[in-house]
Amino acid sequence: MLSDIMIGQFFPGESVLHRIDARAKILMLFALILSIFLCDSRADYALLIIFNIILMYISQIPIRMYMKSLKPMFWIVLFTFIVHLFSGEGPTLLKVWIFNITWSGLSQGIFITIRLLLLILMASILTFTTSPLVLTDALESLLKPFKKIGVPAHEISMMMTIALRFIPTLINETDKIIKAQKSRGADFTSGNIMTRLKCVMPILIPLFVSAFRRADELALAMESRCYHGGEGRTRMKQMHLTRLDGFVTGGFIVFLLVLIVLRLKGM
Amino acid sequence: MAIEIKNVTYTYMKKTPYEKDALKNVSLTIDKGSFVAVAGHTGSGKSTLMQHLNGLLKPSDGQVVVDDIDINGKGSAVITAKRSVGMVFQYPEHQLFEETIFADIAFGPKNFGLDEAEITSRVQAAMEFVKLDYKKYKDMSPFALSGGQMRRVAIAGIIALQPRYLVLDEPTAGLDPQAKRDLLNNIRQLYDKGDTTVIMVSHNMDDIMGLAQRVIVLNNGEIAADGRPAEIFNKNAVLEQAGLRPPRLTQLLQKINDEVVPVKTNYTNVDAAAEAVSQAWHRRGKNA
Ligand SMILES: Nc1ncnc2c1ncn2[C@@H]1O[C@H](COP(=O)(O)OP(=O)(O)OP(=O)(O)O)[C@@H](O)[C@H]1O
Ligand SMILES: [Mg+2]
Numbered sequence: 413m414l415s416d417i418m419i420g421q422f423f424p425g426e427s428v429l430h431r432i433d434a435r436a437k438i439l440m441l442f443a444l445i446l447s448i449f450l451c452d453s454r455a456d457y458a459l460l461i462i463f464n465i466i467l468m469y470i471s472q473i474p475i476r477m478y479m480k481s482l483k484p485m486f487w488i489v490l491f492t493f494i495v496h497l498f499s500g501e502g503p504t505l506l507k508v509w510i511f512n513i514t515w516s517g518l519s520q521g522i523f524i525t526i527r528l529l530l531l532i533l534m535a536s537i538l539t540f541t542t543s544p545l546v547l548t549d550a551l552e553s554l555l556k557p558f559k560k561i562g563v564p565a566h567e568i569s570m571m572m573t574i575a576l577r578f579i580p581t582l583i584n585e586t587d588k589i590i591k592a593q594k595s596r597g598a599d600f601t602s603g604n605i606m607t608r609l610k611c612v613m614p615i616l617i618p619l620f621v622s623a624f625r626r627a628d629e630l631a632l633a634m635e636s637r638c639y640h641g642g643e644g645r646t647r648m649k650q651m652h653l654t655r656l657d658g659f660v661t662g663g664f665i666v667f668l669l670v671l672i673v674l675r676l677k678g679m
Numbered sequence: 680m681a682i683e684i685k686n687v688t689y690t691y692m693k694k695t696p697y698e699k700d701a702l703k704n705v706s707l708t709i710d711k712g713s714f715v716a717v718a719g720h721t722g723s724g725k726s727t728l729m730q731h732l733n734g735l736l737k738p739s740d741g742q743v744v745v746d747d748i749d750i751n752g753k754g755s756a757v758i759t760a761k762r763s764v765g766m767v768f769q770y771p772e773h774q775l776f777e778e779t780i781f782a783d784i785a786f787g788p789k790n791f792g793l794d795e796a797e798i799t800s801r802v803q804a805a806m807e808f809v810k811l812d813y814k815k816y817k818d819m820s821p822f823a824l825s826g827g828q829m830r831r832v833a834i835a836g837i838i839a840l841q842p843r844y845l846v847l848d849e850p851t852a853g854l855d856p857q858a859k860r861d862l863l864n865n866i867r868q869l870y871d872k873g874d875t876t877v878i879m880v881s882h883n884m885d886d887i888m889g890l891a892q893r894v895i896v897l898n899n900g901e902i903a904a905d906g907r908p909a910e911i912f913n914k915n916a917v918l919e920q921a922g923l924r925p926p927r928l929t930q931l932l933q934k935i936n937d938e939v940v941p942v943k944t945n946y947t948n949v950d951a952a953a954e955a956v957s958q959a960w961h962r963r964g965k966n967a
Contacts, residue, residue: 596837
């Protein structure tokens with residue numbers, strides 16, 4: 413149910429992935445995502461899948477958690493797969509009503525599915541091994557150079573921190589409100605669309621009221637601690653690059669080079 | 680007729696690194712017509728236990744039986760059994776949502792499928808119960824009220840369901856002393872009418888004293904003590920382990936007993952205690 417939502421979920425640990433500098437991790441994720449979109453041969457995909465599995469293994473987080481992170485995306489992935497399945501060209505493999513399934517459609521569909529799954533898994537590896545606070549700090553630090561051209565780096569990262577911080581709170585709150593309304597005999601599972609929509613109001617209204625109340629309280633609390641934006645603010649936890657970051661980034665560059673070479677050879 | 684909790688274990692976030700046993704093999708029977716207080720330190724599992732009583736949480740292991748019906752089973756009897764348990768959550772005012780106070784209190788009875796006339800009379804009675812003037816407040820928005828008044832509206836929303844078992848999870852948390860006294864008096868009056876079994880969660884032993892006939896102390900998901908208030912209040916070691924303190928009256932009597940004159944420490948009524956202390960004092964004067 414609600415507790416299955418894994419967005420921004422972090423599992424503390426001591427693995428290599430946990431210890432790498434978050435900035436390095438974000439950049440590597442970025443490069444990996446790019447490489448997913450560059451791939452187009454079977455060898456590329458195989459390499460990426462293997463690399464992904466190795467990363468998941470190194471993270472020391474149960475594979476079950478990764479599977480769980482895929483769950484909410486299931487319908488989107490299935491939908492994309494089906495769209496691609498029916499939109500290929502070439503000789504027909506199977507005819508369903510007025511639609512044709514072709515070899516090219518099938519392989520497209522499979523590749524797209526793999527791409528999506530890899531994307532989600534890689535993002536999960538990052539969020540599972542990095543605490544949200546560190547993640548947003550790293551983002552701020554990475555965005556700093558862009559401040560010159562007017563990107564509000566600190567504000568963006570503060571907004572993300574607050575959003576991430578309140579996801580579990582809001583989930584808990586929703587859970588509690590649902591339970592409270594159920595105790596008053598509300599039924600959220602039967603009836604037609606109109607009655608079900610009506611059923612949402614007893615949840616949404618208290619949720620909004622409490623979200624606004626919390627926002628208000630938070631703003632007050634920040635103000636009373638003299639928060640006035642990023643200028644001149646220091647951090648309790650400074651980020652430092654270590655030897656480990658060097659090694660890992662080095663290894664990663666080698667992996668990317670292999671991918672590029674494979675791709676050049678393929679052409 | 681009773682609520683029976685049989686070997687209930689409940690695990691939050693099962694199969695994740697955050698797995699947490701909030702209840703560990705808890706068994707207990709709440710007899711019909713009793714007034715039971717559940718006490719415990721924060722995080723001891725009180726709310727978790729309460730949510731099992733009307734089936735909001737399904738035990739990971741074990742059974743919850745209300746009036747001889749397993750409420751995690753199937754069938755229409757199960758719904759009736761669940762509905763006989765009314766649940767007032769911690770900070771119940773956070774669940775208000777309707778445009779008017781009347782509509783909010785009527786939400787539950789409406790869901791139970793009662794007819795208009797019955798709903799109106801129940802809302803009226805429930806508002807009277809929590810001392811909110813029906814005429815004055817029925818058309819007001821619940822969001823225009825003070826926190827304490829909102830709490831009363833929320834409680835009225837459950838009272839209007841006329842539950843046989845009324846569960847209150849820290850009903851007095853965050854109320855001022857006057858509002859707290861009023862609410863506890865209301866609950867006592869409801870109990871005294873005799874149709875309702877009350878189960879009340881509280882960490883405040885002073886609130887429990889003089890109300891409950893039975894106190895259950897939870898510690899870390901297990902029952903640490905279960906018995907009559909006078910008995911439990913004097914188990915200082917157990918209470919301390921569970922992160923609780925005896926009521927102030929018991930603390931005072933214990934101090935008098937230890938340092939001044941021998942006196943029984945198991946009074947739960949201030950007047951009776953004062954009488955006993957004064958007699959003990961006079962006896963001492965005569966003997967000396
Ligand atoms: N939704 C949840 N997800 C995960 N763990 C939870 C959840 N709700 C409660 N817990 C954990 O279960 C344990 C018991 O919680 P519970 O809410 O029953 O305590 P409580 O006795 O009601 O405390 P309080 O006096 O603070 O209300 C706590 O350790 C808590 O961290
Ligand atoms: Mg609680």
